[in-house]
Amino acid sequence: MAQYTIDDLIYLMSRLRDPETGCPWDLKQTYATIVPHTLEEAYEVADAIEREDWEHLNDELGDLLFQVIFYTQLGSEDQRFDFSTVVNNLIEKLVRRHPHVFPDGTLHSNCADNPISEEEIKRNWEAIKQQERDAKEAKGISRVLDDVPRALPALSRAAKLQKRAAQVGFDWNETEAVLDKMEEELAELREAIKSGDKAAVADEMGDMLFAQVNLARHLGVNPEHAVRGTNQKFERRFSFVEDQVLASDRDWDAFSLDELDAFWDQAKAKGL
Template sequence: MDLKCPSRPEDGLGDRISRLAAIMQRLRDPETGCPWDVQQNFASIAPYTIEEAYEVADAIERGDMDALKDELGDLQLQVVFHARMAEELGHFTLADIFDGISDKMVRRHPHVFGPDAENGEAGPGWEAIKAAERAEKGGNSALDGVATALPALLRAEKLQKRASRTGFDWPDSQGPKGKIVEEIGEVDLAKNDSERIEEIGDLLFAVVNWARHLKIDPEAALRAANTKFERRFRFMEDRAGAEFPALSLDAMEDLWTAAKQDET
């Protein structure tokens, strides 16, 4: 193996991807690589992969293109890292990943790449093609393929969308709205922590369902609410200074109102 760090390529995109792959190969070398990188496995790297995806979303939300470029690079590194570990174990390579996603995109866009593309024929929809792919893999439920590691709000929305395609859904937004009221009542009637946890889960699931019917992304909505809360709370801390924790609840409420008014 060439122990020199691959130089910056002057040619095309493929050379740049190859450079990153070579860097990761060097980092994973048991004898000459980085001890931390060598000892990692799929499970230990997975949290970093998830974190990098969220940092990409954060850069997009902030409209920071310089940060987006950096975060997309970090996310690409995660792909290369997983691919390198898989290749070491004889499962698949980075090239297999690119081939697989390229084939999938062509397969799922027959209206662009298919034989009738020039005629403008739309062909089967994206979801229909995905459903056919799941069936080929032995899936027997409309819910197959919804990743369990997704954030809970996002997974709830995806499960509901899948169920809706089978006809199992409220006809309009009034159904899930009424379900929220029902679930609040069941939380109040819960007799112990175990029941309360279950009913709160049902309540959150119902809120996601209502948001879906209103065509609102619940994950994005909650993320925006988190940002708003943080902004207002920091305003309160800045206005009160070191005395903030000692303030009465009424005084904090006044500061909260001031924070809201400051935004108008």
């Protein structure tokens, strides 16, 4: 039996959006209403990879691909773009950004003879992206942070904002300076807490988190990945604590915090 292709998926999407015979739910959707589903699918892909759940990764990638197909169907209906346009623009951009693989700027050009280091690749990548930003500047987009996506998760966007600012020299030279900044922000947070000013607390808490992201960036740690890992660790350890409570036939409020902490320490000792 022949397998379905990307063309079949595009056709399926057009059927779902058919004004007369399509799916009522799909017909109601807009670019904006699909966005939450897109974010959810992207996170489910990331979760499957982190759990090394390769069987479900296949399904999750399909769900994420469907989001792209949905947007391109809407674009086609609005006569803005279609799937072919998206693919063409993507390939043009990737060929342009990989001159070490496509030296004459065409998809089927031969690879360069001289190998290139990863550091050179990163420098070239940033230089090419800067050229693209300069081209946008000529069209009226001129600010350093303009094209950092606003829809990113807050920690990821903080890291990208900091990285972009660093490219023009606005950055700490040493990790120790970032640690000093964190201590400064912590002191300001303590003062805000003492004042009882909730707005000030929220503001200083944001500054503290932003400084922590900056430290993660200087240490080469992805903050989103680090926090997701900590979330998973917390779930494992808390599940152990919960197991002990359930095995005791006592209610949660029958345990003191010290007793629950003791269970937590047992979970840590077990490597959970």
